[in-house]
Amino acid sequence: MHEQDHDHDHDHHDHDHDHAEISATERPGYFDILQAALEELLNERKLVTTAEIERQIDVLDSRTPALGATIVARAWTDPDFRQQLLADGRGTCESLGITFYDDTGLIVLENTETVHNLVVCTLCSCYPRPLLGLPPEWYKLKPYRARAVIEPRALLAEFGTIIPDDVEIRVADSTSALRFLVLPLRPKGTDDYTEEQLAALVTRDAMIGVVTVKANDERVAA
Amino acid sequence: MITIEDFMHRLPNDVGGQASPAFARVEHALAPWEKRCHALADVLDYHKLISTEEKRRGVEGLGADVINRLSYYERWATAFAVLLFEKGILTPTELAEKMAEIEARWPDERVSSTGEPRP
Structure with missing residues (x-):
C-alpha cells in the first residue's frame, strides 16, 4: 500500500530498525482503519479479543x-x-x-x-x-x-x-x-x-x- | 452485451462458466491488515458471530458495483461492518466515531486516509 515510501526509507536509513517500526509510523489507509475499528469495538464488547486474533494469525502462518x-x-x-x-x-x-x-x-x-x-x-x-x-x-x-x-x-x-x-x-x-x-x-x-x-x-x-x-x-x- | 436476464439469473459471486477476463497466475502477499482481517474472520466464525457462509453472502449483498471496485479483503471488512450492523452488535455511528478516533491518532494531515486515490 505504501511501497514507494517504504523503498524510500530503505534507501536513506541504516538497517538498524525492523520493518514493524516502519509500518507502525506509516499513516494507515481507509481499510486499515476500518479493520482496526472493528477489532477495537469487538474487543470493547468482549466478543473478540486481540489475543485471539494474534493467536489465529500464528495459526494461519503455521499452515x-x-x-x-x-x-x-x-x-x-x-x-x-x-x-x-x-x-x-x-x-x-x-x-x-x-x-x-x-x-x-x-x-x-x-x-x-x-x-x-x-x-x-x-x-x-x-x-x-x-x-x-x-x-x-x-x-x-x-x-x-x-x-x-x-x-x-x-x-x-x-x-x-x-x-x-x-x-x-x-x-x-x-x-x-x-x-x-x-x-x-x-x-x-x-x-x-x-x-x-x-x-x-x-x-x-x-x-x-x-x-x-x-x-x-x-x-x-x- | 449483458442483458437483464443475466442479472436476474445470477448473483454477483456466481461466476462459474461465465465469460471472463484473461487468466493470469497472480500471487499476492497479504498486507498486515489483510492478515488481521482474515484472522478476525476465523475468530468471528469460531464464536458463531459471523459464519463463513454469512460472510460470503454478506460480500454478495454488497452488490456487483461495490464488489468490482473493492479488493478481496476490502470486501470482507465492509461485509463484516454491514453484518454487525444487521445483527445489532454495532451501529454505524459507533463505527464512524471509532474510525475517526483511530484516524486522529495520526496527526499528520498531509495524507488523508479517506482521500487516498484508488487505482
Missing part, C-alpha cells in the same frame, strides 16, 4: 503447503493410510495431529491414470486452508473461478499442464462446509525416494490440481 505435502507423501508410501485418507479426509489428518480450526469437511480426490481432479470455488475462495494455508490470489479471481468449470482442459494448458484427451477431468466445486484436496499421481522413477524426498516434490499447485508432480530429474529437463 503452508508443506503440511499437505507430508499427507500426500504418506499416502503414496502407506496404502492403508491412503485408503483411510480417501475414506475420511478430515479424520485421518486429525489423527496425525493436524487441527482443523474451522468447521469444514475434507474430501481427498485421488488422481489416477484415467482421472485428473481439479479444485475450484466458483462462488468465492473456499480452500483446504488447514492443510495448505491461504489460497493463491489467482484462485480467488474471476478468470480461474469462471473457467475451471467450463473449460478445465484449456485452463490447465495455461498452467503448462497438458491432460491427454483420454484422461477424464473432474472439477470439484468447494463450499463453505466442504473442501477438497487433490492427491496427485506419484511421479515415475521415485520408487527409491524416502517419504521426505517425496514430500519435497509436492507443490501447492499440484494439490489444487493445476499441475502434476514431477520427479527431480524431470524438473531439470523441463
